[in-house]
Amino acid sequence: MRTDTPQPVRLADYRPFPFAIETTRLVFDLHPTATKVTAELAIRRVGDATEPLVLDGERLKLLSIAIDGQALGANQFVVDAEHLTIAEVPDRFVLTTEVEIDPSSNKALTGLYMSGGRFCTQCEAEGFRTITYFPDRPDVLSRYTVRIEADRKFPHLLSNGNPGAFGQVGETRHFLEWTDPFPKPCYLFALVAGDLDVLADKFITMSGREVALRILVDPGQASRAAYALDSLKRAMKWDEDTFGREYDLDLFAIVAVRDFNFGAMENKGLNIFNSALLLADPETATDLDYERIEAVVAHEYFHNWTGNRITCRDWFQLCLKEGFTVFRDQSFSADQRGAAVQRIKDVRALRARQFAEDAGPLAHPVRPSSYLKIDNFYTATIYEKGAEIIRMLKTILGDAAFRKGSDLYFDRHDGQATTVEAFIACFAEASGRDLTAFFDWYEQAGTPSVTIDTDYDAAAKALTLTLTQSTAPTPGQPNKKPLPIPVAIGLLSAEGEVLRDTEIVLLDQARQTVRWEGVTSAPVLSALRGFSAPVNLTTDARASDRYVLFAADPDLFNRWEAGQTLARDLILARAAGTPDEVGEERYADALGRALVDDAAEPAFKALLLALPSEPDLALMSDPADPAALHEARDTLRTRIAVHLGDLLRRLHGEMQSEGEFSASAEAAGRRALRNACIEILAADPRDDNLMRIVGHFEASRNMTDMIGALYPLVSIGGVAREKALANFHFAWRAEPLVLDKWFAVQGRDPNEDALERVIALTSYPDFEPTNPNRLRALVATFANFNPARFHDPSGAGYRFLADQILAVDAFNPTTAARLVDPLGGWRRYKPELGQQMREQLERIKAHPGLSRNVLELVAKALDQDDPRGE
Template sequence: MTDIASAPESAPGVRLADYRPPAFLVDEVHLDFRLAPSSTRVTARLTLRRNGGGDAPLVLNGRGLTPIRFAIDGIPLAADRYTVTSEDVTVRGVPDAFTFESEVEIDPDANRALEGLYTSGGRFYTQCEAEGFRRITWFPDRPDVLARYTVRIEAEATYPRLLSNGNLIDEGKLENGRHYAVWQDPFPKPCYLFALVAGDLDLLEDRFVTASGRSVVLRLFVDPGQAPRVAYAMDALKRAMRWDEENYGREYDLDLFMIVAVRDFNMGAMENKGLNIFNSSLLIADPETATDLDYERIESVVAHEYFHNWTGNRITCRDWFQLCVKEGLTVFRDQSFSADMRGEAVQRIKDVRALRARQFPEDAGPLAHPARPDHYRKIDNFYTATVYEKGAEIVRLLRTLIGPDDYRRGMDLYFQRFDGQAVTVEDFISCFAEVTGRDLSGVLSWYLQAGTPEVSVTPRYDAGAKTLSLDLRQAVAPTRGMADKVPLPIPLRLGLLDAEGRQQSFIAPGAVEPTGEAIVTFDKAEETVTLTGIAEEPVLSTLRGFSAPVTVTVAEPGESRFIRLANDPDLFNRWEAGQSLARDLMLARVKSKPDTAGERRFVDALGRAMADQSSEPAFKALLLALPSEQDLALAAPPADPAAIHEARDALRKLAAEVLRGQFEALHDGLVPMGAFSPDAESAGRRALRNAVLDMLMAAGTPSDIARAKAHADAARDMTTSLGGLSALMQAGGAAYDSAVAAFYTRWQDEPLVIDKWFALQARSPASDALDKVKTLTGHPAFDAKTPNRFRALVATFAQMNPVRFHDPSGAGYRFLADQIIAIDRFNPQVAARQLEPLGGWRRYKPELAALMKAELARILASPDLSPNVAELAGKALAE
């Protein structure tokens, strides 16, 4: 599953140490749905057998179900044989093998939590991960119960598409204008992978021929009239299927693969076996309405959910503590696919930016938790950046440690050994330990410790011996419940440059031949490694490609970063040098100690980088994107958001003034020509053009405003249009107001575009931004019950507009708390995901921290608060 916004890990309740195998296994599931919007009948027939000895009663989970009848082996159950609570049914005196039948009624129309079976836009959809299936019928709702499903769906003819997992084995018409379809999934699966969709949907169909020659039908279902807009998603799907065959040896296993788009969806997408369900924002795209970022995300998420077919579906997680086994691994797989599609260096930088924006703050706050935690209370709060993004970094680190060939051998063994099973992190690691014969317990420790390791490197060059000794140290700050941490295996990919930026060769420890790059791994708290054969005192280029999810501090002169920025052959480290220089310069200004000479030198270096004809436009665009205000707040607590905003604006303004001519020439020279293409090269040109316009607008002269208006007016694609609008937003005023109004008039019938319209205004740095956001909550197009729309306005304001969210009055905090309390009444999942901006109060100056804590306390004091929100708010406040 792809999560749209990560939620922090939950408080104690369920513990890994308490895991016990299920008392009963389910071999076959037969479900019969008689769909009606407010009164759907679900009949379930489960073939069960006792797992092990004993005489434990049968306990099945269920929530919000109206029970109608129960039966065992066809005989109705007497009332004294079972007990029903709000969470489960307990049946006493059951045999060791039997068939259990139940019938319930549910109300999909009233289901605004969007878990289980619900309606959206006059259609039926499901979302069962993590514990939504219990809202559909009575079942042992846990991932280690795998069964084969046969599903019959009956509905009125106004719901012409009746879809579920697996293969369609029967369909037909019934009396009274009704019809039915029967689906059968031949592969055992946990109930969280169940899916059902019913309604009037448009279809785009294609075929894919597997490496072994089988023909697979591909079907993408969308709202009527939208089929042409999923052509790119179809192309991405076919590329992902071929990539998985070539890189992991994995063929698709059914004759039919389907994806359905829905607008009302709590998550990003869901990998239900053979019937993926996607948030429409991650499937639908055309040049007029979608940005390049939309295309990138569609490509990535389509691949992610398809890759889950093997890493998540065929092999699933034993319990929810093992979530990183499927999600971290699959994120690594989709990142690797995206790198092959869009360029390794640029994609790596984007992935690291996302990790630092989402996961590093999680590691540094009260909600820090390991990639595999040992406890949780509310599983919905468990879909976090640590599980997903850090989980992916651990897999990448493992591949770096053992090498790509042994990684592939280990994955082959994993697929062979555990196909059709529910596994643990230990099971995963054991495959690589077996094929390499190495002790990989240190990699397991990465899964078990919270926090971001801090690595310090002190280089010592001996000119006489021509050696470079590296004094390495690592430490991880204490986190809740985990004060003492063990050293971790950290691979540092490094190279050496000379004073002119040329690459130097060296001999790595244990090697005999010189090289230009090597991986040095250390797994002790302190260690010294020595490189030999170095002709002159080097400039160290360490953590190339971000070879481990750590922070690195190198004891070196400031000149070294300028050399890396200009010359490092590793593009990640070139970008990183620019980011660290800009960060330090802006933080010096925050502390009222501006380094004006350093700022000018940095801007001049940016100018030279922009003039480098060997660099791709996409990379130049990333160089121009200075560290965000959120990055700066994380780097130097206690943070002052207003001072950070001013410091960042000052550096941008200097760049706009010094490099004006160069920026204007770049902007003029990158005018889109010809038909739109979403390919990486074209997207990079648009990204750079938008980036230089954004930088010019820091000066905000009348000519800059005119340029931005012309940029927006001439746009033939959404990326360029929003680039112009975002630039005008910086200046505000009549030009911006007119452009925003015209944008709404043009796109008011396009929900995904209007989400962008709301998000644009939520990011405005204008002093009245919060007032406008409050006004927009009353706009006819705003509906808090639609997660995409709520996130576009409320979450964007709280997460992406720090200078206005952190207003000294506390008004931004009050607004967010009010919204959380209101939405929690019907959608606790979405509400809980909005707590992170308040939960980071420790990073801010005391007067702001006090206001944030007060709002958390007010949320906690609200009556009838959901466990989701209560848990995270309480944990955020705890000392």
């Protein structure tokens, strides 16, 4: 067990750094095991004259230190494991340090490390301190110049900004200098050096400037970056048209690396991407990969203004850049791929990740008040809920006032490190609205529950709506305030005709009543249209009302939501031992009618076919019984497969395309529906269905169709599974990104031998635990998306995950901490399961040398009093 007691960082303790770093010059003498980094910092005191200079630094070998060219004696500074402290410094001076670091041994993948024989960096959130001594905090902005010197076997030398002088150094080495004219925090610093292929293009900005575009990838992979490059150009144009934001440097570059803890990083002018989110062609990437590449390329580009030009004063303001940028990338994706389909996908992800977070011991506000390791707050709450808050702000203010507020924010805070308060103040000023109460969304954790009761007066032709809201206690916040919640509501008749178009009701009290006149017949309520707020909604609607919405609601999100609610209630009823077989047949009939609606897009129909996931169903059960939920959901799938078998087989045939592959939203939608059909048919694996799925797999001409058939074959099990997996591995064993999919499919295997298979795969020659992509593909997929097998009654799934967390924590605490979450919800499950989950958390906590990253999350999962008082 740890003997030290790490102290939390608190928002209330924030103090500005007492020095300004006006310019930073870095010189890198790159060597895989002994890189030398010289830092020349022009420093000016801005705080109290008595304050010492304290710089962050970890795992650095200090070679020399000087002030204004004069070397410091050993008695003039102090170096410990985390800081360099100089007690007495002038008010203005130049500090020069030289350190040595070992990139090749850096398996944590933060700071400067080696990946695929190349040098690369990841400095967010606190990785720069492992490169050189510096105030590693986001409110210290500096202008950087960088000189990179390396062996010529590393032909590309890249950093932030615009390239400058270059040349040879002796017979075997060369150098290149970079200048970034825009002040930035050190977490946005980037460096890459290595042998790379380049895909080049250009973009003409709205003011007529030419920007060079470069995507750099593994040799031979340039063609696979074409879709990312196209996505980048579309994102640049969209940001100009939608937010008036123009790119500001002469060059925008993206580099793909295989070993990366995150998806991508928005370093100024030099984005570094996980290869999985940059490389795609039809043979190796699925439509989901294309969608994610489009979204993430846009996200990191949009950060140029929402994160780079304007950054965070401190890490508590992380949602300031991430929430706003997620909202921007979601809006871009909606314009590219269809608003309704994109909204459904975004809400599914929100509920799966963020609602689960809010429902457990790791619940925290969008702007937290304390942390032990900031790495642990790159969460769904910060990102996805942060985006929902921006969406609500736009809904409340309207499009024009929202754009006016964002323009004011960009103009007022350009070049600054600022706060959420300053951001909201811009929208309040631009709109003339008092947004004081709205700010509570940032400071209050938990998912609000909204209830709507209706009372229709036929004689008066009037409808009275009674809306109430409440939020359950969360760790550290037992008492909750009412929040301003925009509830989008429309009315339909029992025949599905529109009685009243969408209106926004702003629920800002615990209880509120609205009366609508002129309602000509008993209405069917369509509430929370477009998922206008991140809440759990309950209404007094009858099942018959749900069927009206499922068939006729013009709001496609609510049409999908009605179908999901019907399916959810049927599954939960069967899991509780009270099956409604008549209701299941009725649901299958209604689903069949929706699937033959010619007005509906294939992508939307594919979403209708996807039943609520088992993790989502577990959130709606108290306590959750994963085995019962799995069986009940499978039963409904089988009923649909039998009841709609002819229709599903017909749609599967109709959606087949004989033409060239297209990554368009329309073509992807047809493939999505085709694959959704066979996933349902796999629940009834009679001979003709099995032959159809095998034929689909063997005839696949793109990875979307191949994976679309591989998972159904794995779920069927037996000979079909083994043959398909063997053939897939043989065909793709040399493609790391494709092989990740092979591992992930087996992580989701619903058969009873899944855990045994997953454990065996961790000893497989292709399993690379040091590579986060491979680890996530197998271990995280199993723990997060295979609940029936992860929650094995023996507790073996929990022991397996705990073993993996401890093993990975020894070299990559950031990735290890991201594996803790599946154990953190132990209170939600049956006591016999929850106790075993808790025991594994206790085992992890007691492990010698546990990282602060893992310790923080495990301690919160264990030690926080149950806010429900249970």
